[in-house]
Amino acid sequence: MTPLLIPYPTIDPVLIQLGPFAIRWYALAYIAGLILGWRIMRRVCQQPPAVLSPEKIDDFLLWAALGVIVGGRLGYVFFYKPADFLSHPLQIFIIWEGGMSFHGGLLGVIVAILAFALKHKVSAFMLSDLVAIVAPIGLFFGRLANFINGELWGRTSDVPWAMIFPRGGPLARHPSQLYQASFEGVLLFLLVFAVWRLTDGRHRPGLLTGVFCFGYGMARVVGEIFREPDSFLGFILGTGWITMGMVLSLPLLLFGGWLIDRAYRQPALS
Secondary structure, eight states: OOOOSSOOOOOOSEEEEETTEEEEHHHHHHHHHHHHHHHHHHHHTTSSSOOSOHHHHHHHHHHHHHHHHHHHHHHHHHHTOHHHHHHSGGGGGOGGGOOOOHHHHHHHHHHHHHHHHHHHTOOHHHHHHHHHHHHHHHHHHHHHHHHHHTOSOBOBOOSTTOBOOTTSOSSOBOOHHHHHIIIIIIIHHHHHHHHHHHSSGGGSTTHHHHHHHHHHHHHHHHHHHHBOOOTTTOSOTTOSSOOHHHHHHHHHHHHHHHHHHHHHHSOOOO
């Protein structure tokens, strides 16, 4: 096959530069995901069984944003580059240059959900189910931002849509960021939304959370097959194919499966 039928569309990662102040696509992706997710959660929470008010969703937005940002950054620091950041700790705060971990962000959101549910005396599972519906939206925008930044590119390939990324060397590669935007964003959103809309999933606390965790774990493992492993890690566990992303997704698969089983073992809410 002849590669490069689709050239990489070079896009400046900085949308607007005003002196030292810059608005980056990467930051806008997080903002778009949070705002769209918040608006959808406000509408969904009013459907039966309505256990959370739109006003409580408004309050939760800040908690979720802090969980995503703090957890995502600390996850990247400790999962991927602990030695580098321990040597230069101030770089932990330079989040506008990239370097976020989904698994860390997920842990941060879990902490935010548990703390918010405890403070406001609401069901943590019902809140996490609402988050599960909209989380793929943020993942979709995040992967698009990775593509715009020309980072986290795929493995070398000769498929007709392979691209040469500016920082990825001279070889054509899979646009794996777009694959992951499709798997983790579009397809996962359709799956979770279908379970909420077409089944009794909304009446089974924890089911949507389980579907999201299991679905994301599967999508991430598949996406890692096409994605070039991080240069500072490479393949791990002495293999030529296992990546850190795959390893971190295994607990999600197990946890998601357990949540789905648990949800169906409990009586459905009326």
